[in-house]
Amino acid sequence: MDASxxxxxxxxxxxxxxxxxxLGLARAELLEEIGITEAELADRDGAVSTMQQLxxxxxxxxxxxxxxxxxxxxxxxxxxxxxxxRYVVGNCGTLGDALDAFIRYQHLxxxxxxxxxxxxxxxxxxxxxxxxxxxxxxxxxxxxxLWLVIGRELTGVDWNPKGVRLRxxxxxPPEEFARRYGCPVEFGAPVNELRLxxxxxxxxxxxxxxxxxxxxxxxxxxxQTRAQPPQDxxxxxxxxxxxxxxxxxxxxxxxxxxxxxxxRTLTRRLQDEGVSFRELLEDAREQLALAWMTxxxxxxxxxxxxxxxxxxxxxxxxxxxxxxMTPTVWRREHGPRVAR
Numbered sequence: 001m002d003a004s005x006x007x008x009x010x011x012x013x014x015x016x017x018x019x020x021x022x023l024g025l026a027r028a029e030l031l032e033e034i035g036i037t038e039a040e041l042a043d044r045d046g047a048v049s050t051m052q053q054l055x056x057x058x059x060x061x062x063x064x065x066x067x068x069x070x071x072x073x074x075x076x077x078x079x080x081x082x083x084x085x086r087y088v089v090g091n092c093g094t095l096g097d098a099l100d101a102f103i104r105y106q107h108l109x110x111x112x113x114x115x116x117x118x119x120x121x122x123x124x125x126x127x128x129x130x131x132x133x134x135x136x137x138x139x140x141x142x143x144x145x146l147w148l149v150i151g152r153e154l155t156g157v158d159w160n161p162k163g164v165r166l167r168x169x170x171x172x173p174p175e176e177f178a179r180r181y182g183c184p185v186e187f188g189a190p191v192n193e194l195r196l197x198x199x200x201x202x203x204x205x206x207x208x209x210x211x212x213x214x215x216x217x218x219x220x221x222x223x224q225t226r227a228q229p230p231q232d233x234x235x236x237x238x239x240x241x242x243x244x245x246x247x248x249x250x251x252x253x254x255x256x257x258x259x260x261x262x263x264r265t266l267t268r269r270l271q272d273e274g275v276s277f278r279e280l281l282e283d284a285r286e287q288l289a290l291a292w293m294t295x296x297x298x299x300x301x302x303x304x305x306x307x308x309x310x311x312x313x314x315x316x317x318x319x320x321x322x323x324x325m326t327p328t329v330w331r332r333e334h335g336p337r338v339a340r
Contacts, residue, residue: 008053008110010046011081015142016053017041019073020060033059049235050112050130051242054287057136061171068172070141071180077142077149082109088216091208095151096123096201101213105220113143122162123201127192130243135291137168140192141177147194148181155203161196165189233269234280241284250308252277286322289315293331300327 013036017027031037034055040048060069079086085105089098096119103115112130117123127143134140144164152158160182169187170177177185237255249255255277256266270277285307292303304315319327 008048008050008112009083009108010041010043010048011083012110013041013048013053013056015073015076015081016056016060018076019069020056022072022075023060023064023067023069025060025063030056030059050239051235053112054132054136057133057139061136061138066172068138068141068170068176070138070143071145071176073138073142074145074149074180077146079150079153082150084220085109088213088220089150090154090205091210091212091216092205093208093210094201094205095155095203097210098151098154098205099125099147099201101217108220113139115143119201123196123198125194125196127194129192131246131288132242132291134167137166138171140166140168144192144194145181151200151203154205155200156206157203159200159203161194161200163193163195165191165193167192232273233266234273234275237266237270237277237280238284241281242287245281245284245288245308246306248308250281282318285318289319289322293327293334300331303327 017030020030021027031041034052036048036052036056040046079090082089082102085102085108088101088105092098092101096117099117103117106113106115112133114128116126116128118126125147127140129140129143144166148161163184163186164177164181165186166177167189174185174187236259240255240258241249244255244258249258252263252266256263259266261269267277270280289303289307292298292306293300300315301312304312307315309315309318316326319325319330323330325333
């Protein structure tokens with residue numbers, strides 16, 4: 001999954017902003033704080049960067065601690081938010097077929113989250129997010145609930161899943177999840193997972209016209225080719241590093257090779273945009289460090305290793321430069337929430 005290659009649909013940003021408004025946060029103030037204008041959100045078929053989406057999510061979480069934000073977002077979810085994919089999934093024969101079609105073009109909805117479906121022996125949907133998204137937690141709550149809301153809308157049946165597992169802990173009352181999802185929920189699990197019954201997986205989609213699928217798939221492919229927004233080189237490198245630093249990309253040589261540039265060309269292009277690779281790497285490490293330090297399962301030495309620091313003391317010095325605190329002190333004040 002390469003989150004650097006796609007933008008986040010503007011429609012997804014509107015969902016987050018609607019959720020924030022429902023939580024009493026001022027839209028204009030949020031946009032000003034993350035540096036997005038209303039003009040950038042005017043084109044519903046447009047896109048913004050994954051970094052901007054993450055910045056908005058972190059801001060809302062900071063302003064509304066102790067709230068299950070992902071569940072609140074489900075009040076604004078419906079099949080129309082899928083854009084062109086709503087026509088594809090709405091004309092599949094069964095809910096399982098709709099999920100398969102959705103997964104084929106899922107990157108049109110989010111470049112930072114990957115869905116997979118295992119139909120046997122029991123239908124199971126697994127959701128994997130890039131580390132900063134996983135660290136936020138609440139976007140995964142919405143992703144799990146997305147196909148509960150849409151699946152019920154498509155089938156016309158108020159069915160409940162067999163179970164939900166989430167890697168993070170609940171920010172607010174955990175009992176809210178069982179009520180909203182209609183099934184047992186496990187927190188601190190090794191995976192994000194939604195389990196369905198075979199009966200629900202095979203439910204017919206109401207009003208579907210499967211004979212339209214070939215033309216609708218072609219439409220989705222056409223949209224897919226236009227989905228990549230223009231990006232300056234600094235933005236491309238930022239997004240690339242957020243995705244690839246945990247996989248060992250900490251050198252300009254590796255980044256240049258991944259982007260198809262020579263090192264000299266990448267250096268020159270970044271200089272023309274007033275930034276250096278070292279600054280971008282520092283920014284990416286800071287964002288990832290703050291995200292991972294909120295993960296209750298991440299040890300400080302493991303975070304240092306994942307960020308490419310061979311010496312933990314170097315990571316400690318960098319962390320103090322970013323936050324004014326040692327990792328231990330910062331985690332004590334801002335770190336993992338314990339599920340209640």
